[in-house]
Amino acid sequence: MKVIEFAGMPKAGKTTAINIAESYLKKQKKNVRIIYEGARISPLSKEDRFMYNAWSFHNTANRILEARLNKYDFILIDRGVLDHFAFSRAIEHLCPDYNIDAALDYYSMFANLEDYVFLYMLRPEEAIRREKKHNPFLGSVFNIDFLKKLYSSYQSLYESVRIQKEMVLFDGSKPLDKNTKRLIEILKS
Numbered sequence: 174m175k176v177i178e179f180a181g182m183p184k185a186g187k188t189t190a191i192n193i194a195e196s197y198l199k200k201q202k203k204n205v206r207i208i209y210e211g212a213r214i215s216p217l218s219k220e221d222r223f224m225y226n227a228w229s230f231h232n233t234a235n236r237i238l239e240a241r242l243n244k245y246d247f248i249l250i251d252r253g254v255l256d257h258f259a260f261s262r263a264i265e266h267l268c269p270d271y272n273i274d275a276a277l278d279y280y281s282m283f284a285n286l287e288d289y290v291f292l293y294m295l296r297p298e299e300a301i302r303r304e305k306k307h308n309p310f311l312g313s314v315f316n317i318d319f320l321k322k323l324y325s326s327y328q329s330l331y332e333s334v335r336i337q338k339e340m341v342l343f344d345g346s347k348p349l350d351k352n353t354k355r356l357i358e359i360l361k362s
Contacts, residue, residue: 174245176237176286178253181293182324183315184303185345186352190293191249193353194360203246208236210252222264230257230280237286254283255290255330262326263319288339291356292331295345297321 177194179187191207198205211232217225233253240248257280265273295303297320304315334340341359343352 174241174248175288176241176248176250177289177291178250178255178287179291179293180252180256180259181291181327181343182295182297182300182320182345184300185293185295186343186349187291187293188251189349190291190343190352190356191251194247194249194356197357197360198247204244205247205249206240206243206245208233208240208248208250208253210256211236212252223270226257226260226264230254233257234283234286241286250287253287253290254280255287255292255334258330258334259323259326262329263323284334290334290340291343291359292327292340293343293345294324294327297324299346 179191181187195205195207211229212225214232215225215228217228219225233250237248237250237253258277261273261276261280297317300320301315301317308315331340331342343355345352
């Protein structure tokens with residue numbers, strides 16, 4: 174079983190990559206499970222960012238644990254443990270009572286749920302440009318200040334975490350076919 178998190182910047186190509194990986198692996202007769210980010214289904218308000226992220230993290234971790242009990246060849250995660258690290262660092266300034274060190278220590282206990290992280294990076298300005306193509310109204314995540322904090326958080330996590338875990342960095346600004354070719358090559362190995 175290989176458990177792969179697709180993490181990274183909004184609009185960098187994570188969901189597209191997961192769909193491509195799923196299609197490729199199923200053609201190879203592999204048993205695949207996709208776990209989409211818990212934030213998609215959170216019943217909590219985004220106003221309380223700490224509780225919203227805590228619920229999302231626990232929901233995602235629970236679904237990873239359940240999937241690991243089954244006989245999947247691949248579990249593909251759309252925003253998992255590493256993403257929660259990054260978002261926690263990026264929202265720290267929004268939650269004055271948030272004990273970031275305790276949160277990161279807690280999340281690190283779950284890092285072994287994933288074998289690999291495919292980190293999709295994209296400059297904040299490009300993420301905004303891509304989002305505005307489809308949605309002219311930017312929200313709390315789609316603003317340049319937050320995206321810069323998030324980008325910086327991913328960069329520092331890449332430098333520190335890749336020593337302990339196999340991480341692959343993808344440039345979300347590259348053409349889809351180049352990232353797809355690289356993704357398929359990695360999945361073959």
